[in-house]
Amino acid sequence: MNYYINWDEEFPKHCVRYYGWFPAAKSYKKLLGDKDIKYFTLCAGEALDIFTFERGGILSRDKQRKLPNVVICERNRRLAGQIYRLVRPPLKEAIIWNDIRSLLLFSEERVREKKAEIESMPGEISAEKSSEYRGLLRAKDQLERLKRIFPFDIVNFDPCGSMLDTSFGENDLYKSFAKFFEYQLEATSFLLFLTTEFYGINEDNDPIFGTAFNDNVTQHNEIREALQTFCEADSYETIKEERKKNYLGFLKAAILPAALDLGWHAKHQGVFVYENSHRNPMMSSIIEFYRENEVRQSEESIDDILNVIKKWPSFISWDEGENDKKARADLEAVKKYREAVRNEFRTS
Numbered sequence: 001m002n003y004y005i006n007w008d009e010e011f012p013k014h015c016v017r018y019y020g021w022f023p024a025a026k027s028y029k030k031l032l033g034d035k036d037i038k039y040f041t042l043c044a045g046e047a048l049d050i051f052t053f054e055r056g057g058i059l060s061r062d063k064q065r066k067l068p069n070v071v072i073c074e075r076n077r078r079l080a081g082q083i084y085r086l087v088r089p090p091l092k093e094a095i096i097w098n099d100i101r102s103l104l105l106f107s108e109e110r111v112r113e114k115k116a117e118i119e120s121m122p123g124e125i126s127a128e129k130s131s132e133y134r135g136l137l138r139a140k141d142q143l144e145r146l147k148r149i150f151p152f153d154i155v156n157f158d159p160c161g162s163m164l165d166t167s168f169g170e171n172d173l174y175k176s177f178a179k180f181f182e183y184q185l186e187a188t189s190f191l192l193f194l195t196t197e198f199y200g201i202n203e204d205n206d207p208i209f210g211t212a213f214n215d216n217v218t219q220h221n222e223i224r225e226a227l228q229t230f231c232e233a234d235s236y237e238t239i240k241e242e243r244k245k246n247y248l249g250f251l252k253a254a255i256l257p258a259a260l261d262l263g264w265h266a267k268h269q270g271v272f273v274y275e276n277s278h279r280n281p282m283m284s285s286i287i288e289f290y291r292e293n294e295v296r297q298s299e300e301s302i303d304d305i306l307n308v309i310k311k312w313p314s315f316i317s318w319d320e321g322e323n324d325k326k327a328r329a330d331l332e333a334v335k336k337y338r339e340a341v342r343n344e345f346r347t348s
């Protein structure tokens with residue numbers, strides 16, 4: 001759904017940055033030692049995630065006061081320009097003006113299919129007039145360039161929209177997210193922030209989630225026991241807490257297979273469901289992915305699923321976010337910091 005959001009006023013979202021993304025990024029930077037963090041994000045015109053990290057010492061400017069090691073994808077042309085002027089990466093190419101789906105799912109076949117689809121529509125529309133088609137053509141060079149920059153240390157997959165409003169197997173946002181596991185293969189680990197709308201979940205997903213999750217319940221006593229203890233349930237279908245149920249299903253059927261198939265193991269550091277200003281629930285999970293050949297995949301993912309059953313998701317209602325004094329103070333400080341950077345460039 002497209003509706004206006006002023007990110008400077010989305011208080012529960014800042015709770016996610018403040019209590020989730022920032023501490024996770026800080027510990028991850030510590031783990032990597034002196035290394036400069038390479039960050040991929042969809043940051044929006046307010047770029048609050050970037051300035052939260054810069055202010056907190058996770059990202060730093062070079063001697064020219066430019067912000068290197070950051071790559072931003074933005075589909076809105078006006079916002080792409082705004083972000084460039086605000087964030088100041090050294091090169092314009094650091095802002096990829098495109099839809100992340102066109103970018104990461106680029107293939108010549110998609111271009112041909114899209115052209116045929118547009119030209120088969122009534123009214124003899126030429127493909128070249130379609131912004132979607134032109135976006136696909138642009139994606140080719142952008143993806144080639146991006147492939148030379150991969151892998152990233154932190155990936156913030158934070159587009160608008162839902163991975164679950166259709167069957168996830170047919171959802172291009174989900175498919176483009178899954179591509180990261182492929183493009184990140186040269187890394188031994190990375191930290192992921194994964195955000196999606198968490199309402200209007202297409203009912204086709206439910207049986208797929210159920211089958212995938214119940215496999216674990218029947219095969220692993222630990223999972224069955226944890227489900228009884230923490231959810232008073234003995235199967236996916238009997239989990240009463242809707243948010244937990246949906247996340248466990250999404251995790252088991254969609255997130256983990258995309259990762260495990262390519263040798264990535266998951267370690268959750270948080271799962272938040274928070275309300276946006278339209279009072280719609282959003283989900284943002286924080287997961288460290290790592291590759292370690294000698295570890296048996298099944299054991300590892302079981303430990304991680306157990307952790308999720310025991311601890312998450314945390315819920316942040318709109319009112320809680322709005323009244324959270326610490327997160328509100330931090331948001332003000334980040335905005336002030338951003339203003340100081342903006343003014344510095346205005347006068348230079």
Ligand SMILES: C[S@@+](CC[C@H](N)C(=O)[O-])C[C@H]1O[C@@H](n2cnc3c(N)ncnc32)[C@H](O)[C@@H]1O
Binds near residue numbers: 049100156158161
């Ligand atoms: C949810 S906001 C990002 C918020 C930001 N990460 C933060 O912490 O405040 C998403 C931004 O990416 C853009 N966007 C949304 N969906 C996109 C897509 N499919 N591809 C590229 N950009 C997208 C939007 O225009 C918006 O500026």
